[in-house]
Amino acid sequence: MAVVVWIVEGTWPACVDAARAHATADTGIVLLHVTPADVPGAAHGAFAGLLGRGHPERDPGTRVEHLAAASARDLLQAAADRLGLPCTRVERTGRVEREVVAEAEGCELLILARDGDRTHLGPHSLGPAGRFVVDHAPCPVLLVWPEAPPVPPAMPPPPPPRP
Template sequence: MRVIVWIVEGTWPACIDAARSHAPHDADVVLLHVTGHDVPGAAHGAYAGLLGRGHPERDPGTRVEDLARTSAEALLRTAAERLARPCTREERLGRVEREVVAAVEGADLLILARDGDRTHLGPRSLAPASRFVVDHAPCPVLLVWPEPAPGIATIPPPPPRPPHHHP
């Protein structure tokens, strides 16, 4: 069994705990982190737009890429320590939601955490990238709350129904 655990800053501990609880001990666990290409790309673009392309060695986008790589490595290392069992660490760079969906092809389970408005039950508890992943994942998905879930009283009321007319 191949289990992919999507590691995201802020919500990853709940995903690791879910993997410890739900992934069989002999599962091939992959800790996946994706750095969005938009962050270094924005730094590259801002530098080029403001200062031209005359000094590529001063381009802050390269430094942002290095920082993102170091941050991802540290996050994956910490997550692996919390998992406390053999695993593979995978780093990807690109459009986050598409990279996650591509990474889970052929997997038996994806574990991810809610990352939107977590004060209410409902669809807004997923940010857009996570919603895309849940909607497009080609495998079963285990969706966890990073903290205790809000009560069912937080479900919004149903929309009003128009009155039913009898002929």
């Protein structure tokens, strides 16, 4: 059995705890972190367009790439330490939601946390990336709350009967 755990800043502990709770002795666990490609790209573009003609050695995009890679490694190490089980760490760069779906190809379970408005129950508790992953995942998905779910004041009323 292969389980992919999407590691995201701020929500990863709940995903790791869910993986530990659902893992068996023969489970292959993959901790996945995806760095968005647009952040270093924006720094490269701003420097080239506004400041850096003729001075590529001063391009801050390269520094942003190195900082992002170091942050991803640290986050994956913290997740592996919390998991306490053998696992594989995967770092990807690109369109986050597409990279997560691609990594989930062929796995038996994908674990991710809600990434939207977590103060209310309902569809808005998934942000655009989480919604895309849930809608396009090629495997079963375990969707976890990164903290205790909000207590609803009451269940919404049912829709009115159709005439």
